[in-house]
Amino acid sequence: MIITVFTAQTALAEDDEFTPGKLDLEKLIECRAQVPDYNQLTTWMQAEPDALKLLGWSRTESGNPFLEQYKLDKPVKVFGSETMDIAFAGNGLLAVLDDGSASALAKRLEIPALIDSPAKFMGERVVAENTDDTDEMITVKTRISLNVSTVESHPGKVLAGCSYSFSLDVKE
Structure with missing residues (x-):
């Protein structure tokens, strides 16, 4: 169940189509990509029957x-750690990290804690936010945020990555 945020850019030109060999997973996880980059990956994964292979x-x-x-199939190095595990959560791509504490990673990444208790950590820092209302019919909003959290289903693990969101609001 990959939840994809479809955008106007999802209707890609042929030369902008996703190519697995050009995937920069580190860039997507560390919020160094743009919303269309994330959408290209998730749209392609839904459309390509052999995507995982x-x-x-x-x-x-x-x-x-x-x-x-x-x-x-090979480790990805993000936030100074290597992992073989990633996860999609809503509109985000996260590394599942084995080492370190969520609080320490969030502090290093300058991510303020929203919840910081022994049972749960959750932090978010907005990296980019844009509202484009130049179109007379719609307002386009994009938001990219860096997230660090822990979840009960993954004891001893830290989830860290990026959320890419996009919305179209019809003007009245």
């Missing part, structure tokens, strides 16, 4: 109905 990923049980987790 072409990416070298295998789906794994997450134990959490809100996370769609994958094992990578």
